[in-house]
Amino acid sequence: MTHTGACFCGQVRYTIAAEPVGVRMCWCRDCQRLASGSATVNALFPPQAITYEGEITTFEKVADSGNVVERGFCPNCGSQIFSRPKVADTPTRIRVGTLDDPSAFPPTAIIWTDSAPSWAVLDPALPHHPKAP
Numbered sequence: 001m002t003h004t005g006a007c008f009c010g011q012v013r014y015t016i017a018a019e020p021v022g023v024r025m026c027w028c029r030d031c032q033r034l035a036s037g038s039a040t041v042n043a044l045f046p047p048q049a050i051t052y053e054g055e056i057t058t059f060e061k062v063a064d065s066g067n068v069v070e071r072g073f074c075p076n077c078g079s080q081i082f083s084r085p086k087v088a089d090t091p092t093r094i095r096v097g098t099l100d101d102p103s104a105f106p107p108t109a110i111i112w113t114d115s116a117p118s119w120a121v122l123d124p125a126l127p128h129h130p131k132a133p
């Protein structure tokens, strides 16, 4: 089964020919800034399973984990499409909000809970990781 998604303006589309190896909510400070205050929700896939169409701009920054993380976004509308630590054999994190069916992959863990704001609602049914898992 394939999964599809797009940015806010539709300039970027992607197709994924795999099931996720994990789905996480991330409350790191970088994600809070990118997500306008909330956690990001990310489904992890092998990079080679994802085909992109359209123009994607990437931005690299050292994350709280200490790894250089590449983030891909639409240069037209700014939607965050993916992130990927620049570490060998690391899955690509697709932003679940850009999927055509965002209900497809519910989160299975919450990470970086130590940096979540005091008002964050963290599902007690999910595993919590204070930092990276």
Ligand SMILES: [Zn+2]
Binding pocket: 007, 008, 009, 010, 011, 012, 074, 075, 076, 077, 078, 079
């Ligand atoms: Zn766009």
Ligand SMILES: [Zn+2]
Binding pocket: 026, 027, 028, 029, 030, 031, 032, 040, 112
């Ligand atoms: Zn994060």
